[in-house]
Amino acid sequence: MSFFTSLQVTGSALAAERLRVDLASANLANANSTRSVEGGPYRRRDAVFQATPLENGFGSELDRAVRAVTVPQIVIDQSPPREIFNPGHPDADERGIVQLPNVSVVEEIVNLRTAQRAYEANLSALGVSREMAQRALRIGRTA
Amino acid sequence: MPINALSASLGYGTGNIDANESLGVPIGPSAPEPGGQTFAAELTSLLTEVNRDQADAATKAIDLAVNGNGSIHDAMIAAEKAESSFRLLMEMRNRLIEGVNRLLETQI
Numbered sequence: 499m500s501f502f503t504s505l506q507v508t509g510s511a512l513a514a515e516r517l518r519v520d521l522a523s524a525n526l527a528n529a530n531s532t533r534s535v536e537g538g539p540y541r542r543r544d545a546v547f548q549a550t551p552l553e554n555g556f557g558s559e560l561d562r563a564v565r566a567v568t569v570p571q572i573v574i575d576q577s578p579p580r581e582i583f584n585p586g587h588p589d590a591d592e593r594g595i596v597q598l599p600n601v602s603v604v605e606e607i608v609n610l611r612t613a614q615r616a617y618e619a620n621l622s623a624l625g626v627s628r629e630m631a632q633r634a635l636r637i638g639r640t641a
Numbered sequence: 642m643p644i645n646a647l648s649a650s651l652g653y654g655t656g657n658i659d660a661n662e663s664l665g666v667p668i669g670p671s672a673p674e675p676g677g678q679t680f681a682a683e684l685t686s687l688l689t690e691v692n693r694d695q696a697d698a699a700t701k702a703i704d705l706a707v708n709g710n711g712s713i714h715d716a717m718i719a720a721e722k723a724e725s726s727f728r729l730l731m732e733m734r735n736r737l738i739e740g741v742n743r744l745l746e747t748q749i
Contacts (some may be wrong), residue, residue, distance in 0.1 A: 501725060505718055512714040624718075631725055635732050 501631040503564055504623070506552060510566035511620040517569055518545050518613040522606045529601040532589040540599040542575040542606075575600055687733070691726045698723035 521543045528540040549565035577600045585594030678686075698719040705716045 502722060505722055509715065509718045512718075513712065516712060516714065624721075628721065628725070632728070635728055638736075 500561065501627055503552065503561060504627040507564060507566045508620050508624045508627070510550075510568060512617060514545070514547055514567045514569055515613045515617040515620065519610060519617070521545055521572065522610040522613060525599075525601045525606045526603060526610075528599055529603055529606070531599055532587070532596060539579045539597045540601070541579075542599060542601045543572050544575060545569050546571050546573055684733070687730060691723075691730045694719070694723040694726045 525542045528534075531540040534540045546569065547567050548570045550568040551562065552564060552566055579597040579600050581595050581597055583594050584590055584596045587596045590596045698716070701711055701716040701719045704710045705713065
């Protein structure tokens with residue numbers, strides 16, 4: 499039943515956008531972290547989205563054309579870290595330069611908002627799909 | 642139409658097989674449908690599926706509320722799926738009951 503297909507597709511999109519929000523939150527939280535387990539300052543993370551066929555590909559040709567979204571990998575931004583002069587900082591090098599994460603707070607806020615809007619858009623798609631299914635169940639009734 | 646022919650065409654009793662075949666379509670609980678499954682089997686599998694959806698939704702809700710695992714939208718989607726399949730099942734049941742009632746009203 500195609501309603502369940504769209505539930506599955508929207509579910510994957512919601513999970514993906516949710517992950518994007520998580521990553522943006524993590525980037526914001528670590529916007530000033532000068533240390534990380536990998537060594538050096540924190541580097542910003544970003545999700546890569548990929549269109550993937552649904553797992554149960556036994557439907558019709560049209561059903562098999564429908565793609566869900568998955569996140570195959572999370573990439574680490576390789577752009578150079580921000581550098582500020584702060585000789586009093588414990589992580590400053592011999593010249594007094596501190597390396598800060600390559601996170602732009604403004605950019606992360608924009609990413610956060612985009613992910614939020616995308617989440618809402620997917621919820622609207624789910625609402626439409628649900629309404630259609632419920633209307634279809636009322637076929638043949640007087641009201 | 643004689644009564645035994647009617648009962649045969651409805652699939653009850655052991656009545657006239659010819660009456661069944663003269664309709665061209667096999668009717669009755671034991672007659673296999675073109676898909677290869679009887680209606681009763683289809684209904685049972687639908688019931689099983691609805692039950693599984695309900696159990697799945699309950700598990701996800703409990704997992705989210707008690708263990709803090711999973712995501713809100715996952716649990717809500719499972720609940721939505723369970724509700725929709727249950728509605729579909731109830732609609733099927735209502736139609737079936739309506740059909741049987743209409744049959745019972747038949748004047749003999």
